[in-house]
Amino acid sequence: MSYPLYVAFIWHQHQPLYKSYLDGEYRLPWVRLHGTKDYLDLVLLLEQFPRLHQTVNLVPSLLLQIEDYVAGTAFDPYLSAALTPTEALQIGQKQFIVEHFFDAHHRTMIDPHPRYAELYEQQQHNGKAWCLEHWSLQDYSDLLAWHNLAWFDPLFWQDAEIACWLEQGKNFTLSDRQRIYSKQREILSRIIPQHRRMQENGQLEVTTTPYTHPILPLLADTNAGRVAVPQMTLPTQRFQWPEDIPRHLRKAKHLYRNWFGCNPKGLWPSEQSVSPAILPDIAEQGFQWICSDEAVLGWTLQHFFHRDAMGTVMEPELLYRPYRLETPHGDLAIVFRDHRISDLIGFTYGNMPPRQAAIDLVGQLEAISRTLKSRQSGGVALDRPWLVTIALDGENCWEYYTLDGKPFLESLYQILSEHPSIQLVTVSEYLDKFPPTETLPSHQLHSGSWVDGSFTTWIGDPVKNRAWDLLTEARKTLDACPEATEENNPEAWEALYAAEGSDWFWWFGAGHSSNQDAMFDQLFREHLMTLYRALNKPVPDSVRRPVDDRIIPADCRPSGFIHPVIDGQADPQDWDRAGRIEVGGSRGTMHQSTAIQRLWYGVDHLNLYLRVDFKTGAKPGVSLPSELHLFWFYPDRPVAISPIPLENLPNTAPLNYSYHHHLGINLMTQSAWLQEAVESNQWHSRMTRANVAFGDCLEVSIPWADLSTVEPDWSLRLLVILANNGSYQNHVPNDTLIPVDVP
Known part of the structure; x- marks a missing residue:
């Protein structure tokens, strides 16, 4: 029997509780x-x-x-x-x-x-x-x-x-x-009403999430953070309230029945976070399936998913299938999303022409189908019903698309409607036809989320840990008041549920920042204040003070994909998620003199991006060297390497390292040339589609396709050198290399 390639889109629609119970007003719009x-x-x-057919999580x-x-x-x-x-x-x-x-x-x-x-x-x-x-x-x-x-x-x-x-x-x-x-x-x-109507006619499946979007494994035990990161610094107090898990699930299920007239089949665990501890409660509440990320599956199977140069998973039979999880309250099915394709929609396709992006996505699915066929015994059609799960945030990405994604989705849906060998399904209709045949021992399920298979986005940072300690104190206070039940003191419990939501911890500390950081901090503490007041308890001084001290480190790693327009204008929105390295004036008197004040760097699935801020008024060939050179170092990768081809080069690290790629930029003409190392310490010229613009700053994009030997999930290190007519002047960073992760 032959099958199409089944594809399940799951769109996750979520906002935290912006309503403050102190005065009943919403803090954010x-x-x-x-x-x-x-x-x-x-x-x-x-x-x-x-x-x-698709699935939407509300x-x-x-x-x-x-x-x-x-x-x-x-x-x-x-x-x-x-x-x-x-x-x-x-x-x-x-x-x-x-x-x-x-x-x-x-x-x-x-x-x-x-x-x-x-x-x-x-x-x-x-x-x-x-x-x-x-x-x-x-x-x-x-x-x-x-x-x-x-x-x-x-x-x-x-x-x-x-x-x-x-x-x-x-x-x-x-x-x-x-x-x-x-x-x-x-x-x-x-x-x-629209979601209910489309679910009733079979085109849509609507799923739900624990009531206020908490990280269930961390409610069960904050020590779960050490499963993926054994050396994680945990909060001073251990949060361990597994009894809150069924409360969140029951409330979600009850509200779902009111809205949609039936019980939900699927559960989107908040942040796709799972652990063995949460499975029995999910099954006991009658949910039939859950979803998580390929990184969680990889950790569970102790297998790293390899991808070819085009980004296609090389072990597709492991990822593109549902698995069975056995619990004391019945079996659960679990599907794992293709992280890369989900991220392409979430972070990259908005930077491409809409139809080109739609064609690329369909090409990604066709490549998966070809890989699956190549690994079967024969035939031109798939001999098994494989399922590709694409699951992502359904709201925030569209802000970066032309016309809010409408042309992209229309092109994509038109192509897929006419495609003879790709069929879009809801997760439940697929599972009804093809129940999982492979079992994952529940106790072996990895404890992690969609972010690197860990919980570091929500715990482990000093500020995040302070928030957990505040939450633990509030939870202890509520537990010490057994007379305060959900029936006779709903205000206290609603405040607890609101404070247990994941979003506050996402924004605390390093990693993420927005124009509303202070308001998220305030909202979290207002939920805690409401809990104390509902119990007629004094509000601790620690709850009245901001959790985050608002100190932003001079240097930081990228916090997400970026898609800057390369025009030399240093648009702040283009680089707000980029990594940053402060150079001029930030390293003390021992730092070398350079015209560079600051470096910004980041990636998406199409390009590596670099921005260089120079001292005010610096002009190439006058107060600024005429050339900028980028050198790529690939640690632990079997590639040809060659020494830096510049004169007057000091014999010190990292200048005496050998590198694999070299992009030279003439700052006066904004022209660029690319070289790749070959055998015998030689450099050979390569074609480049690097985009260079020099105005208020220097902005550069280098397509990953130019770096032809680079594969997905590699790590690389980058060195920036200023030179005059091929003669070394200085370099940044001073004593290290810029770390970059290939998506």
Whole structure:
């Protein structure tokens, strides 16, 4: 019997609890704004292609907040400002508006709208103080309108009212802003019914997540952090409350039945985090399947997944199948996502032309099918029903796509609707036809998440650990009040559940940062304050103080993929997730003199990116050497290497190392040349598609395809040298190399 390649898309829709129980106000607007841009349109687009089936995960904390906005009982500071007459705006509100009403990816959500872009340019080029001094009340009114208009998904632009506002462009009134808010609520009101309708007709499967999106393995025992990282520094106090797990699961299941009229079959464990300890509770609550990441499967099988030069898994029969997990309360199925393909959608395809990206994704699936066929006994069709799981965040990535991903998804869905050998399925309909035949011993399941198969994103950092200690103290206080049950003191328990959510720990400490870091810190502590007050207990001083001291290290590793436009303009949004190395003035008097002040570096699946900030006014050939050279070192890789081909080179590390790739850049002409080491310490020229721009800074992108010997998941080290006409001047970093991980 022959089979198509089955593909299960799982879109994860989530927002943490932004509502503070201290005063009932929402602190941040992301449920409302993402609700008008990312939840309804995703399934409306799918509905146009009835042959395609998908799975959408809707987190209870998200849906509860959507219901609040639909009911008109949810207000956040952004919404309150938008509904305030401009003549009544206080100076504090104006400062807030100038600071936060451009919180969007400007290239896709601000720049396409001339009036919004005009105001953004004034804020960027003239400064916030200038705006406060010079903006008219009409400027504020237009900004208040556009901050909301820009979040309407392009799928809704044909709506008569929205089309009228977009054409109007400026001179918005309070009445306009009120009607924009009404349109937001109208769109939000359609989200749950649309998902229910599509699930009932079989095109969609809706799954759920533990109530407030907690990391279940860490609720069971924070020592789970040491499974992947044995030397992890844990919080001072051990959090060990496994009884909270069934509480989160029961609440999620109960709410799901209210919204969708049936029991959920699938569970998306928060952050795809799993461990043996959580499986019995999940099975006991009646869930039939869960999902996690290929890294968790790799750790479980003690197997590292290899990929070929195109990124295709070389052991596909291990990844592209469901597994059975046996528990005392029945069996669970588990599927593991293809991490790379999921990341391509989440972080890379938005930087490509939409149709090209769609074709590339289909090509990735076709490559998997070819690899599977090559490993079977014969035949031109698949002889087994393999399942490729693609699972990712369903909201945040679209902000970086042209027209919020609409052209990409339309192209992708059109191709897949007509594809003869790829079939999109929900996870449950696949499992109903093809139950798992391979068992993973439950006790061997790795304890980890979708981030490197570990929990380091949520625990182990000093700041994250402080937050866990605060949570542990609050949980002990609640436990010491047995009279405070969920029935007679729901406020205390709801505050606990909110504080147990994963998002606060994500933003604490190193690794992630945003324009709302301080607010996430405040929200976490407000949930704890609510718990203490509900128990009539004094709020500890430690809960009143910020968890994070807000000190940002001078140097940092990349916190995510980046997609900068190479124009030499140093756009802050382009490099906000990049790694950074401070050079000039940050290393003390022993650091060598150099015109370079700062290095930025990062990657996506297409390119390696580098940005070099020079001293103000530095000019190539005058106050700055005329050339910049990049050298790639591949530790523990069997590649040809050659010495650095520059004159007057000191015989010191790392200058006396040998390297495999060399990109030279003429800073005066912005031309580039690429060399690759070959045998006998020689360098041979290679074609390069490196993109170079020198303006406010130097920005460079080097396609991974140029570095032809590099394979996925390799690590490399990078050295930057300044030279004049082939003669060494200086290098950075001074005594080490820049570490880069190939995606």
